[in-house]
Amino acid sequence: MLGPVDYSLLLADLLVEVFCVVCLLRQKALSQHFTIVLYLCASIAIGIGRYGIISAAGFTSNAYLYFYFYSDALLTISLYFVLMSLYAKVFSEMGISKFVRGGAMLLLAGTAGISYHMVATSTDKLITHFVVELSQNLYFIGVLLTYLLWGAMMKMRENRTRLMQLVLTMGVYFSAFAGSYALGNMYPNLVLWRYVCHLMVMWLPLSWAYTFTKVRDDTRMATARVLASNR
């Protein structure tokens, strides 16, 4: 059963996402960061859908379980689109955006294929296991892709502050979720993660809202200052 804390966190998640969309629209960043707005709108719609299913079928119902994991996989895929757009921005001057998009799509299909294979060869071929496995693997591939992008940005001496902060927030988010899914696999009955997950969901919209409202698009920062100490 869900308590008042769960409902408040669910509502807070929604409000934070709506706030971030408003910030993005006020900054007129819709065309420039369309994938971010797309992700946030999808997340808001899914949040409302989850609430609807909890009220209709209950938190412990199979319907909610299916909806939760499949919608989570969909959200992760839309985060891939955000990541791809960041790749495209970083490599825009090199003209290799098409290859980046193609590579990311191949990786996405490959991850889904490997996750399906891992579940198909296991003893209990439940479809829910596939989607949990897929989510864990998608988050982990997200970590690796973000790490690769961050490494490339450091190598190329990328100095656009906004872009740096967007990539780093994605890195924190992917790492936190990949770790929490892995921990969930190891300790399935850990109740604490139910609350931690809600807080982690708020991380992306909060940090994006900060980046878009406080960091101007033309702000530049020396790459070395992010890596080294701030003397």
Next chain:
Amino acid sequence: MIAILIFGVSFLTLLQFFVSYSHSLIAESRGYDLSEQGREIAGVTGRIVRGDQFRRLLQLIAVCPEPGGDSGQVRAVSLYFGLLGLVRVLFGWIEPAVAGWIESERSGCAYLAAVMLDRRIAYNRVLMARQMSAQL
């Protein structure tokens, strides 16, 4: 086995991304000049803010209404400050250079807190000015 591997790698990357993100926030705040009033309230002289002023600055931030959008960053920097405290306790005694590095990082956190406080003060001054002009 795979879950343990994924957890280990994710934990390490989380640490690295989080530290880099905190650095980027601190480095970005270095480009911001504190106003005279902000300096006076924060008790800051010059461009250096001591690390031990961080907690007091956080208390001042807590009583100052926020313009929206920076509460998550205040928590993120507080967490980074806490992590630095933990590193100081665990490794500070091994090498004095580590203690020096930690102090410079804590000072960066305190400067960022001072910048956040300054932004909030500026926001509240604008609000108050608007309210007063509306009353007139």
